[in-house]
Amino acid sequence: MRVILKETIDTLGIVGTECTVAPGYARNYLFPQGKAIAATPQNRKVIEQARAKFDLQIAKEKKLAQEMAEKVKDIKCTIKAKVFEEVRLYGSVTSHDIKAALDAQEVFIERRSILLAEPIKEAGEYKVPVRLYKDVEPEITVTVEPEEKTD
Structure with a gap:
């Protein structure tokens, strides 16, 4: 099942990326926790519109990680x-x-x-x-x- 991540997950990828996961993992964990959405054409358009927000979030997370490092x-x-x-x-x-x-x-x-x-x-x-x-x-x-x- 193809999903688009709404949060960075170490084992899958960073926020805004599209990845393939098992249907049960998506249905039972990612969707209920609000960590991902289904990769439909509508959701892809919504994610593209929010891309700037995701890029800012990625930069902030990386900066925090570098400070911690x-x-x-x-x-x-x-x-x-x-x-x-x-x-x-x-x-x-x-x-x-x-x-x-x-x-x-x-x-x-x-x-x-x-x-x-x-x-x-x-x-x-x-x-x-x-x-x-x-x-x-x-x-x-x-x-x-x-x-x-x-x-």
């Missing part, structure tokens, strides 16, 4: 984890752990925006990209340190 790129996040053999972790550090550490620093980023290719399994310092907008991906520094042993 300037703040985020200097963030250093430290996570304590249990280790054996000095560097290997018992478990692993995932995007959930990174989000929790960022939340503790009052930096609120969606978990799915943290682009961790695979879980971190060794202590050390890592650069992890964060997608704030389509082409705005600053890197944060994540340091995994051994947890202090209490005997």
Whole structure:
């Protein structure tokens, strides 16, 4: 089913674009939430008339993302984890752990925006990209340190 997005959706596209989605997804989620409209000739004309408004919204969203990127790129996040053999972790550090550490620093980023290719399994310092907008991906520094042993 062809729909025209009324909001930017990470997995589909930016506002004003036309894309193909499953009919159930459109009917049960996009239409009731007001995130999209059916791609009919009438709706295409309405969207073309509102194109300037969408372009302004896109520019505003991108500017906000770039401002956030300037703040985020200097963030250093430290996570304590249990280790054996000095560097290997018992478990692993995932995007959930990174989000929790960022939340503790009052930096609120969606978990799915943290682009961790695979879980971190060794202590050390890592650069992890964060997608704030389509082409705005600053890197944060994540340091995994051994947890202090209490005997």
